[in-house]
Amino acid sequence: MSSTKIKAKISGTGMHVPPKVVSNFDLEKIMDTTDEWIRQRSGIETRHHVEGQGTADLAYEATLKALESAKCTAKDLDLIILSTLSADHMFPGSSALLQHKLGLETTPAMDLRAQCSGFLYALNVAKAFIESGIYKRILVIGAETHSPVLDFTTRGRDVAVLFGDGAGAVVVEAAGPQDSKSSVGNIVLHSQGQFADRLWIERPGTSGGTWFTEQHRAEGRQYPYMEGRYVFKHAVERLIEVTNEILEKEGLGLGDIDHFLFHQANIRINEKVAEMMKIPLEKCPSNIQKYGNCSAASIPMLLDEVVRSGRVKRGDKLLMAAFGAGFTWAAGVVQF
Numbered sequence: 001m002s003s004t005k006i007k008a009k010i011s012g013t014g015m016h017v018p019p020k021v022v023s024n025f026d027l028e029k030i031m032d033t034t035d036e037w038i039r040q041r042s043g044i045e046t047r048h049h050v051e052g053q054g055t056a057d058l059a060y061e062a063t064l065k066a067l068e069s070a071k072c073t074a075k076d077l078d079l080i081i082l083s084t085l086s087a088d089h090m091f092p093g094s095s096a097l098l099q100h101k102l103g104l105e106t107t108p109a110m111d112l113r114a115q116c117s118g119f120l121y122a123l124n125v126a127k128a129f130i131e132s133g134i135y136k137r138i139l140v141i142g143a144e145t146h147s148p149v150l151d152f153t154t155r156g157r158d159v160a161v162l163f164g165d166g167a168g169a170v171v172v173e174a175a176g177p178q179d180s181k182s183s184v185g186n187i188v189l190h191s192q193g194q195f196a197d198r199l200w201i202e203r204p205g206t207s208g209g210t211w212f213t214e215q216h217r218a219e220g221r222q223y224p225y226m227e228g229r230y231v232f233k234h235a236v237e238r239l240i241e242v243t244n245e246i247l248e249k250e251g252l253g254l255g256d257i258d259h260f261l262f263h264q265a266n267i268r269i270n271e272k273v274a275e276m277m278k279i280p281l282e283k284c285p286s287n288i289q290k291y292g293n294c295s296a297a298s299i300p301m302l303l304d305e306v307v308r309s310g311r312v313k314r315g316d317k318l319l320m321a322a323f324g325a326g327f328t329w330a331a332g333v334v335q336f
Ligand code: UT7
Pocket: 032, 033, 034, 037, 038, 041, 042, 116, 157, 158, 159, 161, 227, 228, 229, 230, 231, 232, 235, 265, 266, 269, 293, 295, 323, 324, 325
């Protein structure tokens, strides 16, 4: 008796950003920063900010586009996995809100928290469900609404200028016999919680038996805190390491990869990784210039852009890698 292994493939992509564009010059007007500093240190020129929308709203718009491109409807989904660090509420998850917006009755939905690596974590969960035969079609989303939680005074400038709002979605489904070229390959995941306090939003939160006090507010602990240089150094090292790890696991060389989709945290991080690994920059598309760092949404947003622009074609081999708070990091190979 021969059993054929079920493979998972990405059948559709979508992305959405809210219409309001905020330039570096806009930020110059509200805090002590300059367009030059932001561009030189990060590569960012603009980002999009919500005006009343929440994470599930952005996820919904991206989902509609992904469903259309996968030629299916929300009712065809067996599971929703939404990765975010900026959920609409402490609970329930934004995935539940999205499920309702999509008009679904009892389709299971869950949030996944792995910060900037969240999309790759979620993609791996989806792949495992599909390959095991438990589900056939899964919506995987990365969605973030950072702007309401940023400190737009000079105190918060080192972080506030970097992040943007947006969502990216993919439909992952069991590949049919005609899909011999398309599959989600290996994905490797890592985390190192000892560095949790190097990049975090500490409050509100349950640790230490208090939720949110006046002192927390006065100290600004409700805003993201990042040790920028420390995170930068780790990001470069881990991204190189995990890129080599996934290539080895797949039995591939750098030259076998058509496009490297790195997390969009800082253009300098990706340029450094490319330089040290000798990856041609033409193989590393980026959109951080327009959108800033959209955490879990960055990779699926970039994927949708390169697919829709025709830069990525069916059958192309993509290597995706991300690093973020936790610390978490991950990499995967997808044959699109
Ligand atoms: O997505 C999760 C992963 N995140 C990342 O990977 C981000 C990693 N870190 C970074 O991208 C960079 O460290 C930053 C872009 C955050 C900062 O760049 P940097 O070259 O490491 O600058 P720095 O933090 O060492 O700050 C240099 C100077 C400081 O002033 P002094 O002490 O030299 O006088 C800062 O106070 O720049 C100052 N500064 C700013 N100046 C103008 C910090 N933020 C700003 C700002 N505008 N927005």
